[in-house]
Amino acid sequence: MTNPARPDMSVELFGVRFKNRVMGASGTVGYGLELLDSLDISRIGAVVTKGISALPKRGNPPPRICETPAGVLNSIGLENIGAERFIIDVLPELSRHDTNIIANIFGETMSDYQRVASMFRGVKEVCALEVNLSCPNVKKGSIAFGRDPDTAARLIKKVKKSTDKPIIAKLTPNITDIVPLARSVQRAGADGVSLINTLIGMAVDVEKRRAVFKNITAGLSGPAVRPVALRMVWEAASNLSIPVIGIGGIGSARDALEFIMAGASAIQVGTANFTHPGIMGDIVEDMETYIKDRNINTLDTIQGIITRKHS
């Protein structure tokens, strides 16, 4: 028997109510507005902006994209318009849509991170900051801070002092063990963690006999990384008391539910937005259908069901 009532898909994370657990991942939804031709963004729980720095950043030279089996390597290099232009030019229009806005922030130095975080102080349209500790495509900052648990903790403490908003630490998968890193940022005051960012990969052009990318390595995303992401989310969720947001090759409601059962409180859709720009609306709808068809009142019932069994 199906439940005729519309299920409650909402969730509260770090004091913020999200209408559902589906978010657009940083770097795959632009600043949100770019999606509007394909998706009514009020259908999703949140838009996570592409990485924003205190000053505009030019990004890496082309080529920036290379397809791999069931995946894509990117070397965008955090190109963005800077916090000031985002707040003045983009945010007024973006905030007219009924969804939560999470600003993904990064810097080259710890004080850069503090500076950009403080630029969002009092900007009420932004409900949380996702601190990018993990982009593999820039030489300075980001992943350099994100691999060492102590450095990551110091950075999170500093950002925490610079903002009035909850902060989500976006973790790198390019380490041996995610648990000490996740625990460390939790102790430092992170209100949540999101993982995974891209896996470091590379590609070679055998005709030209050189690496495809000028930086040689690049970040791998898409369905190819999903099992790795799922394992890391399960490990993090099994060891933390703060919300874990799962990211990595999610392209359907079934993929999303895998992450939620592995312990994720919410999920972000990334690369799938490139191939199916309206996909997040379908994922929300299909998750509703899943729980309606099974007479589950809320996803709380199944969230972390795998984690509980194994921990």
Added chain:
Amino acid sequence: MKAKVVSNKEVSPGLFRLSLAGGERLTTGRPGQFVMVRGVWGADPLLSRPFSVYRYRSSIDVDGTIQLLIKRVGRGTELFSRVVPGEELTVQGPLGNGFPKIDVSGRLFLAGGGIGVAPMMSVAESLAGEELKRTRLIFGGKAVNDVSGIDEDISDVGVETIFVTEDGGRGRAGTVVDVLKDELTPSDVVFACGPREMLRAVATLAGEKDCRAFISHEERMACGVGLCLGCAVPKASGEYALTCTDGPVFVAQSILWEEL
């Protein structure tokens, strides 16, 4: 949107003319725009493929179709070469800016290097009367196979065409740029699409001849709609533009060719 394959014909070895019926929206694009296309093959290959629209109007297939000209070069184009009538593909677009509608006091040269001829045909079919009479399509390639397969469309559109091959196998011996060198005067305008080196040479030549030139730029892209920032092209102004939303058509000299 879903689009149905109306026909898929190999017009010369490895070159396919694919007709897709997808409703009015698909056929109301501008010359020089592109579509992102994927089949039902799931996650591998992962990304949709960008193709210039070759023809919006066609007397060859049923109304309401667009045509793409696809050269089989890799895994994606191999799969598209095998689709059959009745099959459904997912199509986004037409996307991008397309070639500008401009007044040309002299002649309009549509320079297509190899598969780069595809968007040139969409420009040619948008012209009529005096404009079409003053337009020349230059279709160049290495050998005769590179400049074959589209004669039917050339005659349907009625555009005067100059063939040029490096080995002299069809038309004039030489390159598209050699023809432009001989023909261009300052009142002429060039629209070009083809290999990067050809476009770079067109930009340089246009500077020397004091002509206006527009090129259709090709870059790897994941989304086609400005989400991924993957298709950046360096501009002379120092900024990056996106091939998908700022292009694919750019003023030839606005591109920082040294960085490409």
